[in-house]
Amino acid sequence: MSIDAEKGEAQPKVDIEALAQKKPEETTFAELGVSPQLCEACEKMNFKHPTDIQKESIPWAIEGRDIIGLAQTGSGKTAAFAIPIIQRLWDNPQAFFACVLAPTRELAYQISETFESLGSLIGVRCAVIVGGMDMMSQSIALSKRPHIIVCTPGRLQDHLENTKGFSLKNLKYLVLDEADRLLDMDFGPKIDQILKVIPRERNTFLFSATMTTKVAKLQRASLRKPVKVEVATKYSTVKTLLQYYLFFPLKHKDCYMVYLMNEFAGNSTIIFTRTCHDTQKIAIMLRNLGFAAVPLHGQMPQAKRLGALNKFKAGSRNILVATDVASRGIDIPTVDVVINYDVPQSSKDYIHRVGRTARAGRSGKSVTFVTQYDVELIQRIEKDLERKLDLFPLEKDEVMMLQERVDEAQRIATLEMKEQEHSKKSKRGRKNDDDDDDDVDKEEQGLTLTKKKFKGGNKKRR
Numbered sequence: 001m002s003i004d005a006e007k008g009e010a011q012p013k014v015d016i017e018a019l020a021q022k023k024p025e026e027t028t029f030a031e032l033g034v035s036p037q038l039c040e041a042c043e044k045m046n047f048k049h050p051t052d053i054q055k056e057s058i059p060w061a062i063e064g065r066d067i068i069g070l071a072q073t074g075s076g077k078t079a080a081f082a083i084p085i086i087q088r089l090w091d092n093p094q095a096f097f098a099c100v101l102a103p104t105r106e107l108a109y110q111i112s113e114t115f116e117s118l119g120s121l122i123g124v125r126c127a128v129i130v131g132g133m134d135m136m137s138q139s140i141a142l143s144k145r146p147h148i149i150v151c152t153p154g155r156l157q158d159h160l161e162n163t164k165g166f167s168l169k170n171l172k173y174l175v176l177d178e179a180d181r182l183l184d185m186d187f188g189p190k191i192d193q194i195l196k197v198i199p200r201e202r203n204t205f206l207f208s209a210t211m212t213t214k215v216a217k218l219q220r221a222s223l224r225k226p227v228k229v230e231v232a233t234k235y236s237t238v239k240t241l242l243q244y245y246l247f248f249p250l251k252h253k254d255c256y257m258v259y260l261m262n263e264f265a266g267n268s269t270i271i272f273t274r275t276c277h278d279t280q281k282i283a284i285m286l287r288n289l290g291f292a293a294v295p296l297h298g299q300m301p302q303a304k305r306l307g308a309l310n311k312f313k314a315g316s317r318n319i320l321v322a323t324d325v326a327s328r329g330i331d332i333p334t335v336d337v338v339i340n341y342d343v344p345q346s347s348k349d350y351i352h353r354v355g356r357t358a359r360a361g362r363s364g365k366s367v368t369f370v371t372q373y374d375v376e377l378i379q380r381i382e383k384d385l386e387r388k389l390d391l392f393p394l395e396k397d398e399v400m401m402l403q404e405r406v407d408e409a410q411r412i413a414t415l416e417m418k419e420q421e422h423s424k425k426s427k428r429g430r431k432n433d434d435d436d437d438d439d440v441d442k443e444e445q446g447l448t449l450t451k452k453k454f455k456g457g458n459k460k461r462r
């Protein structure tokens with residue numbers, strides 16, 4: 001934990017030195033200077049005490065300072081920026097008070113939910129402005145002049161350029177959540193454009209799991225005497241997370257995965273894969289074997305992505321097969337297990353993926369699959385983590401007994417993927433891809449039908 005704040009600037013009204021002596025579990029939100037209404041909202045959300053990042057940053061943020069928060073995923077950083085913003089909004093209500101930028105659409109929805117829950121007592125109005133959703137309904141939402149907008153950068157830029165009457169010229173707060181990622185990808189130029197059309201006189205909160213050179217650059221460019229609060233080392237994972245690996249030849253990967261799904265039956269599990277194709281295929285394969293699996297990847301229309309996530313969150317599907325689209329920020333407190341079907345490409349990705357479990361003090365397990373081709377990658381990750389992963393205990397013979405069933409399920413999945421591809425091609429042109437939520441249901445029903453058809457077809461062929 002470290003705080004780095006320039007002297008001579010606004011200081012918190014609360015006694016920072018006395019606070020520093022206290023552990024978070026001995027501290028209350030009121031002691032941080034949080035208003036009674038917001039303390040009540042925190043209580044309603046079962047936030048009994050502030051987390052580390054909240055304890056260290058909220059007193060400064062309430063006082064109007066810019067913040068750079070370096071905190072690991074799951075540390076409570078959304079509330080760390082939402083609480084001071086809502087408090088200042090309460091003092092000075094206005095439309096387009098704050099804009100939060102996030103790198104993924106799912107994260108944007110989640111941030112907006114936190115604002116709505118914390119702001120419910122004072123009627124905070126929020127709009128989510130992300131790609132993949134209808135521009136027109138977003139324009140209508142913007143015309144209702146919400147207090148807070150939570151956006152992905154591309155779509156915000158689009159509205160800034162094309163939606164009549166919409167501007168951020170009175171904006172008071174800009175938040176960049178997962179800033180390392182926002183500046184990493186092709187978002188950079190869009191962020192530059194957005195910075196040009198918002199007031200320089202504003203507060204900026206920059207939250208990131210890691211301080212990259214790009215984050216440092218942005219800090220210099222647009223933050224004013226920020227207070228830097230750091231509660232995470234670069235590659236730290238929480239103590240309640242048990243981290244395992246399994247080493248086997250590539251050809252047995254699916255067999256090990258199915259074995260683990262049997263072992264972890266009843267647990268809520270995310271399986272991370274490298275490609276959209278694998279994600280889809282594994283989800284079909286698992287469903288064919290009777291598991292309640294649902295895919296989530298970037299090639300799915302946004303409504304389907306949200307539908308899949310909601311089903312997993314609600315528990316009606318307990319296995320989410322996902323690409324790294326789901327690895328950042330997504331907060332599903334009940335995830336018990338994370339499987340890295342493919343070894344992540346970097347230590348940072350590893351931290352984000354396994355950070356989907358063991359959140360907010362809970363326990364969790366992660367198992368990373370290592371084949372003959374991944375040894376170097378996993379060694380690099382272990383070096384960054386400064387620890388060795390433990391071997392997941394199992395009997396290899398028991399795994400291999402599943403081989404035949406898994407082979408069959410793989411074969412069916414390949415056929416279904418082909419059928420899906422075929423029907424997508426013939427559907428294209430007739431129907432707009434971006435349907436409503438129950439498209440996922442239709443797709444799933446489609447899968448079941450295909451399965452029956454396949455069985456029948458099989459009989460005929462015999």
Ligand code: AMP
Binds near residue numbers: 048051073331360
């Ligand atoms: P975040 O890092 O914002 O994704 O938050 C991770 C999880 O911690 C979310 O489920 C929050 O609801 C929860 N959380 C945030 N602040 C607190 C708190 N002070 N006490 C308990 N849980 C919290």
